[in-house]
Amino acid sequence: MPESSTRPEHNACAWCGRDIVESERGRRRKYCKRSCRQRAYEQRTLTEGTAIPADALILSPEELTSLGDRLFALRCAVEDLDTALAEGADRAELIELSRDLVVQAKEAERLR
Incomplete structure (x- = not known):
């Protein structure tokens, strides 16, 4: 169809x-x-x-380290957004943190 x-x-x-x-x-x-x-x-x-x-998927030690670093950066971005929400951050700051989170998530997806 x-x-x-x-x-x-x-x-x-x-x-x-x-x-x-x-x-x-x-x-x-x-x-x-x-x-x-x-x-x-x-x-x-x-x-x-x-x-x-x-x-x-076969990763070299360097690629595995890079993936780990990207996942750590993603976790940090999530924690930053969570902290900002808990502290009642303004809308502009939340939007900026949300956009950073999306960027970090896209980077974390990349396998090569």
């Missing part, structure tokens, strides 16, 4: 997590760029014939 909306959909790249803006025609894209598609292919071929599942 065709979609009633002609507005492009957003989804995330299966490799790096960046937003992909879908066009109105054709099949849904899985990767944001050719290099992401290539990296995913390389990972699939490296894990072929091993006990590692094909859809496993």
